[in-house]
Amino acid sequence: xxxxxxxxxxxxxxxxxxxxxxxxxxxxxxxxxxxxxxxxxxxxxxxxxxxxxxxxxxxxxxxxxxxxxxxxxxxxxxxxxxxxxxxxxxxxxxxxxxxxxxxxxxxxxxxxxxxxxxxxxxxxxxxxxxxxxxxxxxxxxxxxxxxxxxxxxxxxxxxxxxxxxxxxxxxxxxxxxxxxxxxxxxxxxxxxxxxxxxxxxxx
Numbered sequence: 001x002x003x004x005x006x007x008x009x010x011x012x013x014x015x016x017x018x019x020x021x022x023x024x025x026x027x028x029x030x031x032x033x034x035x036x037x038x039x040x041x042x043x044x045x046x047x048x049x050x051x052x053x054x055x056x057x058x059x060x061x062x063x064x065x066x067x068x069x070x071x072x073x074x075x076x077x078x079x080x081x082x083x084x085x086x087x088x089x090x091x092x093x094x095x096x097x098x099x100x101x102x103x104x105x106x107x108x109x110x111x112x113x114x115x116x117x118x119x120x121x122x123x124x125x126x127x128x129x130x131x132x133x134x135x136x137x138x139x140x141x142x143x144x145x146x147x148x149x150x151x152x153x154x155x156x157x158x159x160x161x162x163x164x165x166x167x168x169x170x171x172x173x174x175x176x177x178x179x180x181x182x183x184x185x186x187x188x189x190x191x192x193x194x195x196x197x198x199x200x201x202x203x
Contacts, residue, residue, distance in 0.1 A: 001053060001074065002023070003076070004075075010038075012079075015076040015114075050082055050106075070110075077125075077168075078125070078128045083111050084111060111157070115200070118146075119148055120146045160190045163196035165194070
């Protein structure tokens with residue numbers, strides 16, 4: 001499931017079709033989720049969109065030729081925040097309150113995070129956090145959207161990449177998430193490239 005970025009205010013076309021096409025060419029079944037943005041990005045709507053998408057794919061696994069235990073979410077920038085949110089908050093009471101009960105789990109089986117927004121703390125991408133919060137974020141909202149605090153042993157394995165030169169989403173976002181994965185014993189691979197601006201998509 002490809003989740004394009006855009007700071008939760010738009011959806012980047014270059015982070016949608018190009019990666020989806022690349023995965024499809026390798027034999028994967030691919031979906032692009034155009035999740036809630038702008039004024040509809042608050043109240044956990046993007047996260048509910050992602051959770052319901054995973055459930056829908058699993059529910060239609062036979063018709064859509066999908067392995068229900070091999071579903072990865074691939075997110076870029078704010079889409080990386082959404083992917084990581086699903087990987088860490090899939091069983092949270094807050095998300096459960098926004099989606100109807102289902103015996104089909106919404107936890108993805110793997111995370112692919114490209115220059116992701118991760119934290120709402122010191123190294124936050126403030127535009128993304130404000131869009132999610134519906135305005136100036138409260139302390140509680142900052143804590144909730146700082147995903148490095150929600151990593152647990154049940155977080156899916158992850159592949160992360162970022163660039164040292166990223167001036168929009170600091171590389172510390174990826175480093176914080178990688179460190180949290182390490183502490184929780186979650187398998188991960190992390191690549192930090194020296195050169196490159198934000199929004200590289202398929203480079």
